[in-house]
Amino acid sequence: MDSEILIFYRGMALVFGSMIGSFLNVLIYRLPRDISFTLPRSRCPSCQTLIPWYQNIPILAFVLLRGRCFSCKNKISLIYPSVELLVGLFAFFTFPADFSFGAILSFTFFFSVFCVFITHFVIDFQHQILPNxxxxxxxxxxxxxxxxxxxxxxxxxxxxxxxxxxxAVAWGYYLLKGREGLGAGDIKLYGALGIYLGPVGILQNIFFSSFVGSILGFGFIIFNKMDKNKPLPFGPSILIVAFVQIFYPQTFLEAAKLLGRAFTF
Ligand SMILES: [Zn+2]
Structure with missing residues (x-):
């Protein structure tokens, strides 16, 4: 394919990707609050003013509004344009150069997995929920x-x-400590990932995500951002590790080898 035509298709992928990111933002806001995500139009979370379509244009609207609601001037979270940008860039960089059935199918698969990962990540980070x-x-x-x-x-x-x-680990922890360490949502997410990663891959994920989770948890406690007795959202750690395993399998294997060496010598 001509490189000019490919750039054109990638540009389209960037635009459509950021529009899908904008829809994911609706899910991120509404899923944990149990608001229907089809019927009512978007409103400003602070002043409840209806948002006109042109203020919903991905990324651009945020820049033009300088990150504030048009009506009440309250700050709009940076998370929303970031989600739009990340999904747009993912589509831009992974959009296939050839239109074979296999390439389109593979793009659709990985793109949708990326979208769900991002949505899960933000919702768990904000609300400690991984929607079923x-x-x-x-x-x-x-x-x-x-x-x-x-x-x-x-x-x-x-x-x-x-x-x-x-x-089994969660059950043992509950018997020992009498409180929940690992949430039901985390266990179900591990199960789903195991279907893709296989037995070895999922055990590696459990090991690495516990590692990443402890580092993040330790950091949060040091910087006093979180209550020691409140359970930390663990989903983001699982998703970060799974992201590397699925999208950068080679890098993951190298990192696993390096860490393995560090522990044996
Ligand atoms: Zn407002």
């Missing part, structure tokens, strides 16, 4: 992918290990 609908979506697309590309033992054992191992 999103985890179920991941489980289904991972199952479809793995059925096509892997032997059944890969996804069946991976899913079982991903669900049962954290469940």
């Amino acid at each position: 609908g999103l985890t179920l979506y991941l489980a289904l697309v991972f199952l479809m992918y793995s059925c096509l590309a892997k032997p059944w033992t890969h996804w069946a054992i991976g899913g079982a290990v991903g669900f049962l191992f954290p469940l």
Whole structure:
């Protein structure tokens, strides 16, 4: 394909990607608050003024409004344009250069996984909730992918290990401490990821996400950003590690090897 035409398609992918990011923002705001995400139009979270369509243009509206609501001048969270930009850039960089069926299918798969990851990440970070609908979506697309590309033992054992191992750990923790350490949402997310990552991959994820989670948790406590007795959102750590495993598998293996060496010598 001509490089000029490819740039054109990628530009389109950037625009459509940021529009999908704008829809993800609706999910991020409404899913944890149980507001329907189809019917009512968007309102400013501070003053409840209806937002006209031109103030909903991804990224651009945020820049033109200088990050403030047009009506009440309250600050709009930086999270919203960041989600739009990240999804747009992901579409820009991964949009396939050829339009073969396989390339389009693979793009759709990875793009939708990325979208769910970002939505899950922000909602868990803000509300300590991993909505079941999103985890179920991941489980289904991972199952479809793995059925096509892997032997059944890969996804069946991976899913079982991903669900049962954290469940056993959580149960043991509850018996010892009498309170919940790992949430039900985290356990279900591990299960869904196991379907894609397989038994070895999901055990690596559990190991690394506990590691990342402890570092983040320690940081939060040091900087006094969080209550020691409040459970930390653990989903972001799981998702960061899974993101590297799925989108940069080579980098992940190198990092795992390096860490393995650091622990053996
Ligand atoms: Zn407002």
